[in-house]
Amino acid sequence: xxxxxxxxxxxxxxxxxxxxxEFGKLLINRDEHLSIVYITIDLSxxxxxxxxxxxxxxxxxxxIRFVNIPYQxxxxxxxxxxxxxxxxxxxxxxxxxxxxxxxxxxxxxxxxNSDREIAGIVVDMFCVGMIDVAQEFELPSYLFFTSSAGFLxxxxxxxxxxxxxxxxxxxxxxxDAELLVPSFSNPVPAKVLPTTMxxxxxxxxxxVTSARRMLEVKGIIxxxxxxxxxxxxxxxxxxxxxxxxxxxxxxxxNWNSKxxxxxxxxxxxxxSCSVVFxxxxxxxxxxxxxxxxxxxxxxxxxxxxxxxxxxxxxxxxIDAPSAYAxxxxxxxxxxxxxxxxxxxxxxWAPQMAVLSHPAVGGFVSHCGWNSILESLWAGAPIxxxxxxxxxxxxxxEVVAExxxxxEIKMDYRNDANMESKIIVSADEIENGIxxxxxxxxxxxxxxxxxxxxxxxxxxxxxxxxxxxSLAHLIENFKEKM
Numbered sequence: 001x002x003x004x005x006x007x008x009x010x011x012x013x014x015x016x017x018x019x020x021x022e023f024g025k026l027l028i029n030r031d032e033h034l035s036i037v038y039i040t041i042d043l044s045x046x047x048x049x050x051x052x053x054x055x056x057x058x059x060x061x062x063x064i065r066f067v068n069i070p071y072q073x074x075x076x077x078x079x080x081x082x083x084x085x086x087x088x089x090x091x092x093x094x095x096x097x098x099x100x101x102x103x104x105x106x107x108x109x110x111x112x113n114s115d116r117e118i119a120g121i122v123v124d125m126f127c128v129g130m131i132d133v134a135q136e137f138e139l140p141s142y143l144f145f146t147s148s149a150g151f152l153x154x155x156x157x158x159x160x161x162x163x164x165x166x167x168x169x170x171x172x173x174x175x176d177a178e179l180l181v182p183s184f185s186n187p188v189p190a191k192v193l194p195t196t197m198x199x200x201x202x203x204x205x206x207x208v209t210s211a212r213r214m215l216e217v218k219g220i221i222x223x224x225x226x227x228x229x230x231x232x233x234x235x236x237x238x239x240x241x242x243x244x245x246x247x248x249x250x251x252x253x254n255w256n257s258k259x260x261x262x263x264x265x266x267x268x269x270x271x272s273c274s275v276v277f278x279x280x281x282x283x284x285x286x287x288x289x290x291x292x293x294x295x296x297x298x299x300x301x302x303x304x305x306x307x308x309x310x311x312x313x314x315x316x317x318i319d320a321p322s323a324y325a326x327x328x329x330x331x332x333x334x335x336x337x338x339x340x341x342x343x344x345x346x347x348w349a350p351q352m353a354v355l356s357h358p359a360v361g362g363f364v365s366h367c368g369w370n371s372i373l374e375s376l377w378a379g380a381p382i383x384x385x386x387x388x389x390x391x392x393x394x395x396x397e398v399v400a401e402x403x404x405x406x407e408i409k410m411d412y413r414n415d416a417n418m419e420s421k422i423i424v425s426a427d428e429i430e431n432g433i434x435x436x437x438x439x440x441x442x443x444x445x446x447x448x449x450x451x452x453x454x455x456x457x458x459x460x461x462x463x464x465x466x467x468x469s470l471a472h473l474i475e476n477f478k479e480k481m
Contacts, residue, residue, distance in 0.1 A: 002116065003035050003117070004033055004034050004035070004117055004119045005117065006024075006119055008020050009121065009122070011127055019254065019370060021064070022253065023223075024064055030470060038067070039067045040069065043071050067108070069097060069101060072097070090126055092206075094130075095129040102133050109137065119140070119477045119478065120140035120141060121142070123141060125214075128213035128214060131213055142220070142221060143221065148224055148229060148232070148372075149224050149232035150229060153235055154188070155214070156215075158208060169193070172190035173190070173198040177189075183231070188393070194389060194393060196389075220243070220244050220246050220247065222246060222249070223251065224250045224251070224373075225250050225455075225465055226459070226469075247470070248469050250459075251376065251459070254374070260346075264350075264353065266306070267357045271304075272359060274304045275360050275361060276360075276361065276362045276433055277306045277360050279371075280308070280310070280385070282320055284321065285312040289423055291309065292330070296426035297429035298343060299338065301430045305343040306354065309324060309330075309345050309346070310324075311324045323347025323348060352378070355378035355380045362433075365382050377456060382406075383407075383435070386412060387414040387415075404448050409422075
């Protein structure tokens with residue numbers, strides 16, 4: 001049979017690329033006649049993407065290949081990005097690479113033989129400008145949405161308010177207002193809307209533009225499962241004809257983090273469900289003052305802990321955080337010695353492996369959507385401490401909508417790795433950790449997470465909700481037009 005080839009344009013950063021690659025593996029495992037080409041755009045700052053791609057190449061899977069486009073600056077274009085927000089800058093820089101992506105697609109199509117047909121282009125939520133490339137080659141486009149169905153509904157709602165009712169939601173910034181959003185069963189506080197969405201300086205306009213472009217695709221693939229977000233998925237599916245068809249095919253889990261023997265050996269010595277794991281994603285870091293508050297909270301809580309502590313990039317840089325050469329320089333004096341029997345401070349963490357370890361009883365998380373899904377897969381309840389992007393909205397969803405998390409500070413913001421002006425006190429952090437690990441309320445949350453752990457695993461096996469949704473998606477790919 002003729003091979004059906006899909007071209008993927010992943011978003012920037014590890015979370016987006018890893019999810020796209022795992023999704024591609026899922027597709028080719030389900031249908032041997034599918035193959036995937038990833039067209040990756042190098043944004044010239046270190047996010048760990050290069051190392052990840054190299055690790056995938058050693059897999060030697062002939063159905064998956066990568067075409068890397070080095071970031072290039074047009075000498076005639078000296079414009080600085082219109083916004084300082086990391087997400088807006090990333091979208092703008094990606095859009096500037098459209099001619100190179102077009103050339104790469106043309107090269108792939110020209111080399112296709114009679115045994116292979118290009119079925120469409122799957123674009124990440126950060127790469128909706130590349131829908132133009134698909135349209136130029138008369139190829140169907142699909143959106144791969146790496147966040148929740150609830151947040152997808154929020155984006156489309158904001159676009160609808162803007163385009164149909166001429167409402168600008170940036171006036172909700174710093175207000176105590178609540179919004180009625182079709183994809184959420186509870187009113188959404190303005191304080192948990194993403195910073196980008198409330199940014200009058202290009203950010204809000206970029207969100208509306210992106211959401212508008214999403215309406216042009218043939219289908220929207222969401223990394224979620226029906227049983228987790230039934231309310232949001234029902235609200236989106238009920239708008240047939242107005243928005244593209246929704247395909248919930250998750251949870252897609254990144255299994256590619258290498259284990260660290262030192263970390264896993266330490267966890268092996270800890271009692272079951274006794275360790276709280278603190279990790280804030282590939283771009284998460286804190287000021288020295290905030291680090292000290294976390295340390296005091298951990299020491300006072302008397303909980304066993306594993307803490308992924310990362311050093312912020314230099315001021316003005318947008319590189320990913322790195323490991324401290326000497327963590328003692330930012331920690332309270334004597335902290336490591338006083339906690340040596342119950343705690344461990346590390347740099348990078350093999351997150352999925354850690355969450356799956358029986359010693360881990362809770363997860364203090366930035367609430368990136370991938371991390372939320374990984375915590376559910378591992379059965380680890382969450383203490384929500386969002387930082388950037390849509391994480392405040394995700395935190396609201398897991399705390400208020402789903403009841404699978406406690407709150408540390410839902411409206412905390414640390415966007416674009418700029419040091420937050422808000423310092424979360426040691427008392428607030430300690431209280432959140434104790435509610436996660438010790439309070440009676442934790443039992444109710446833990447039971448919900450335990451149930452969802454089984455449900456999400458059932459969703460992806462034969463006859464599960466995501467398994468069936470993926471089958472419909474593959475049929476759609478093969479219809480082509």
